[in-house]
Amino acid sequence: MYAFNYHKPASLEEAAELMANADDGAYLSGGMTLIPTLKQRLASPSDVIDLSGIEGLSGLSLDGNRLHVGAMTRHADVAASTAIPALADLAGRIGDAHVRNRGTLGGSIANSDPAADYPAAVAALDATVHTNKRSIAGGEFFTGLFETALAEGEIVKSVDFCVPDSAAYEKFPNPASRYAVVGVMVARCADAVCVGVTGAGACAFRATALEEALSADFTPGATDGVAIDDGDFNADLHASAEYRAHLVAVLTKRAVARLI
Amino acid sequence: MASQNGIGAAVKRKEDARFITGMGRYTDDLGAHGQTYAMFARSPHARAKIVNIDTAAAAATDGVVAVFTGADLKADGIGDLPCGWLVKSKDGSDMIQPPHPPIAVDAVNYVGEPFALVIGETLAAAKNGAEALSVDFEELPAVVDLASAARTAQIHETVPNNQCYDWELGDKAATDAAFEKAHHVTRMDIVNNRLIPNAIEPRAALGEYDAAAGSHTLHTTSQNPHLERLVLAAFVNVAPEAKLRVISPDVGGGFGSKIFVYAEETAVIWAAGKTRRPVKWTAERSESFLADAHGRDHVTHAELALAEDGEFLGLRVQTIANMGAYLSTFASSVPTYLYGTLMAGQYKTPAIYVEVQSLFTNTAPVDAYRGAGRPEATFVVERLVETAAREIGMDATDLRRRNFIQPTDFPYETPVALTYDTGDYEASLDKALAHVHYAAFAQRRDASEAAGKKRGIGFSCYIEACGLAPSQVAISLGAGVGLFEVGEVRVDVTGSVTVVTGSHSHGQSHETTFAQIISEKLGVPFENVTVLHGDTGRSDYALGTYGSRSLAVGGSAIVKATDKIIAKGKKIAAYMLDANADDVEFEDGSFNVTDSNQSLTFAEVAFAAYVPAKYPLDELEPGLSEKAFYDPPNFTYPAGAHVCEVEVDPETGVVEVVQFVAVDDFGNIVNPMVVEGQVHGGLAQGIGQALLEHGVYDDTGQLLSGSYMDYTMPRADDLPSFTVDTTTTPCTHNPLGVKGCGEAGAIGSTAAVINAVTDALGVASIAMPATPETVWRTARGE
Amino acid sequence: MNVTLTVNGTEHTLDVPDNTLLVDVLRGQLGLTGTHVGCDTSQCGACVVHLNGDAVKSCTVLAGQADGAAVTTIEGIGSPDDLHPMQAAFRDNHALQCGFCTPGMIMSAIDLVQKSEGLDEQAVREGLEGNLCRCTGYHNIVKAVLAAQQNMAQGGN
């Protein structure tokens, strides 16, 4: 690691001010991506601003049909929650036990790793991302490869998820890293069917063609023949774009099968 | 004596007490006063000329103690890293060994090759210094694809066509004739995927120089510290042998990759002398991926000729083996004498001809990795046999039985230069089939089919040549060193025993199994035996641990030394009891005079030897400490039957190993618990090769699977629990009747898995590793 | 900067550079070399310790993040004369060979068993996915964890 100044501010305001005053600051939540990157010397922030000292950023609470999850809530705590079983299931499949004991929801979505699990839920569960400045609709949050709608220095405070009538998350893990090669969350809220996909593209997205097919006929067979355009899909050692597209279909079908 | 802690007992390990409490001492746990840290600057290019290295900024970096380039080592007389086995080509010419400077001088030839060494007061300072090096590389096109490597750019000036050697074994004419009369020929193209060993402890070295004594001490993660010392002294010229002590403390796994003498420890021990400061280096995993010797990596065409009734008539194998950019310490022997010689397998194939062309590429050097040559040979033979059975419509186990070497055939001389001493191959197969409930397989397959899955079963009846090796045989075939082992048994004054062995343990449990041998042979309580290893300052020159040899060769040396102890003890006892030495027997830890009730305990005799109050000093030296060197007369031949059952999800291509049975014949067994553990670990690596692991370079020579993000290590949830059992035909030529068990799991299992996957899919072949996408595509007929 | 850690029950206040990792404090400053480093991408699990009761990879925690926390390392759970049931189960089931992954594996396994009830083989295998072992093929590790689960339930730690 290169040298940096470590800060543990006690408030969002203090954190934002530290960031504003830093030459090149980086927020640290769970550190599951940032710290390995620093260890590889692939980033050299002047200041690392640890958000874990800020009160009130973690915990889950249910408000009507919205589940409110603090940004610093660890994956393990979401995995142990009961309000949205599919979200708990998703959180329980992130990384490994040690990642789940440190990694946070806010850190995960702010990073917008194309292979992270949470973005599938943000896409599928009509989420709203609350920051220290504003609220951002889940559908507009992820904008590209490691890119989000967050402005420079903006901090995620919490995420609200719709509590669906039913939902299921299906994940095809990368055999080496255990990130999602493809992850699909299928959720039913009232009449709507949402299909959030992670791993396949540059960032999480909703598979609208699959949603339409499932809205018309919520059966595993309904997705057969739905074309999934893999033109912009990721490709790496473990999975070609074509295979990822195939997995999107298979995992969607399996998620639907679990829900009927 | 049927000792509770003797031979054959599943004794709990002595070494565990420190390992489970965090008190193990691995190289990186050590430190020295005034220690500095080494960082190697490594080539980002697969092939480039080094036009210039400007070290000024690096040297001026805060906390940097010294900066060394390859030229500095060369100027100081540091020699090249040698390969210890000279292989000759078909035409009788010697293999071509390109110069391999520890630190690159004029050119770099693989990504990760070190071209400079920066010593810092802290690791961060050394890293900063390494980043401040300004290097002018002239990039050149890299040679990466093995199949075409002989026809592309020439990597080394001295190596035309990038060919190290073009070797053959067996009778070509007889084999060709066998194919002429064949009723059926099975032909296969096989790629044996490159693996990266990945012992969980990364390599490390701590070099110290004692200016007062003019001597060097190197603590390092070596499987054979004596070989390390020999090479560093005799070939690399770091220091005279007597002024260099190499110590391997606790070592966290090796699997072959820590046999070799590498650039890093060479440079570290040299730099300690130059800087007069202790120098420490510990690999980061990213460095291990780039710079540890890799394993396997063959491209093969193989053919099996069969008679109408399934009798094997002949086997022809053409292999191209990847050496990587330079010859690692034993690289040349792996695809030749550890590969071609195993092509008979368990079968009476009368004519075999093997050709191996070994080529250089701009990739990390390739050398022995668990099994070393024998897994590759087994994969060829057992894939061919299974495929032949399918092609001729015969049950794969029946075809094997039809061709097995029978118990009455031993000693059996193969057409590829080995003489198997003993074995019973059907016994292992029978037991394996019983464990796997082969008869009910069809039902299980139907059940899977009904659930939308495809189930397959695959077999592998392997043989290996272990206990490396008879020195005379090995030296006549090009080995540069003898391959005996030394064992020293020091009886302490009070009758406890200290054993010093040249075999080094990096997980194999020597401290336990060797103590069991002593306990059994001398009747000394297991707790009173201490085993020391891994230190050139403690044991005589010996060869260390590899090739499943520790027990068969190292253990045999200890038995020989023990026999000497007993012989001397009898003489002492005879004197003390006023009896004839020929009348003294040693049994259950006592020296007894036959036909009398006179007896002395082992401890009493030991005490008398060291406190020679009444002692025949004119006939016997005082003391009770004996040493023996053991050079085996033959290899040992562990063999067995592995059966794998898989269930494939055709929709995703995911393969689940639902059952794995390994029945092995390791001869006699000293500690069945340890043996089972060795088999389990080997199976994980063999299954890992089949389904998960792959060292992948892109076509410019960049290692793409260079971290645990992309190199798929087998994890707990990738594997099933194994069914492991044994049969026993004792080795006929070593005193313990043991054969060795360290590599069997990795040798036998890979072919069984791929045979099962191809069975499930109903295809002739599939690329390894059979990853989900590969399986999915294969299932779709691509 | 100063950090205060309670390691294996003893409080230490240490002056460390801001970019120090917890594992380096443990190994380098406190001499607790039982916690190992086997990779640099936070995957192998050789460095697992308990941080305020949770298993974490100490190579992926900054010393500053651990300020004020209680850390338990392999050295803190038992000694050769008084083994933790998990340590004893590893020995009794030959769940280790070279011993390098063992401390992290044991620390992960303890956390797994403490936080779950009625683990079966598959759950243990999944629960250990963050720890690599190259020697044992995991077979005996799984056996050991299941055995320790029994013993820990019967009043062990």
Add this chain to the structure above:
Amino acid sequence: MEQAGEYRIPAVRKEVWRALNDPAVLARCLDGCRSMTPVGPDEFEADIGAKVGPVKATFAAAISLRDVVPLHSYRLQVRVKGGAAGFANGTAAVQLKEVDGGTATMLNYRIEGAIGGKLAQIGSRLVEGAARKMTARFFERFAADFASA
């Protein structure tokens, strides 16, 4: 790693060609480019701060134009050194064609690239996506430059 694509640019070919040879335009369109300095005929040096998620590295790039056929095509070669992160080499073959009776220009590109060092070793899963993003962003901005002009 290869990519290809085309953009319709609402400008006459001469203007497009001029822009393709203007370091200021290239610098403006290249993500993270902090400076682009001509160092010889068809040779430039650039400082590029690349950011892919948490990875942030500064690269010194040497850019040269090869096989220049004025108004028609060139190959833009980029050689990048990124210190600890590694290196990247790339070539963009760019062709221009008049369309819509010469009122607009079709820009056709084919990119070949290779990266090395730590980026390739531990980041291979992201290489293609990151390269695609940088390329797309470059040509989008390049095209947009004309649309807004």
